[in-house]
Amino acid sequence: MMVxxxxxxxxxxxxxxxxxxxxxxxxxxxxxxxxxxxPHELLEAALGSCLVMVMTKYAAAHGLPLAWATVTVTLDRSDPDVAAYGCEVSLEGNLTNAQRQKILRAARVCPVRRTLGCRTVVTESVRR
Structure with missing residues (x-):
């Protein structure tokens, strides 16, 4: 919860x-x-941070030599009906192409990415 x-x-x-x-x-x-x-930068940060965490965790769990991951996220809101997130991923380490692909596939299950893809419902209550 954020206040x-x-x-x-x-x-x-x-x-x-x-x-x-x-x-x-x-x-x-x-x-x-x-x-x-x-505010929109915080959305970008949430997605990028989650992607880095998921990829880092996956690589560690599978013994892959990922030194670090960097994700640059850009939110394009030029179409008012679409929030388009562009993610540029950099994976550093002595990785084969196959290992890089495995790490990138793992990133697709990023919880924030999945949340952003869901239908959004916002409820409000007023406290005195």
């Missing part, structure tokens, strides 16, 4: 899970101060 609350600067929001915190903000051209992650 989000507005800060004194317009459009700045602090968020946290009880152990870690961060700041979200809009860019200056949108009325924010540009001093934090934009």
């Amino acid at each position: 989000c609350h507005g800060l004194k600067k317009p459009l700045q929001v602090a968020f946290g899970n009880g152990s870690f915190t961060g700041v979200c903000d809009a860019t200056t051209d949108k009325g924010g101060a540009g001093e934090g992650f934009r």
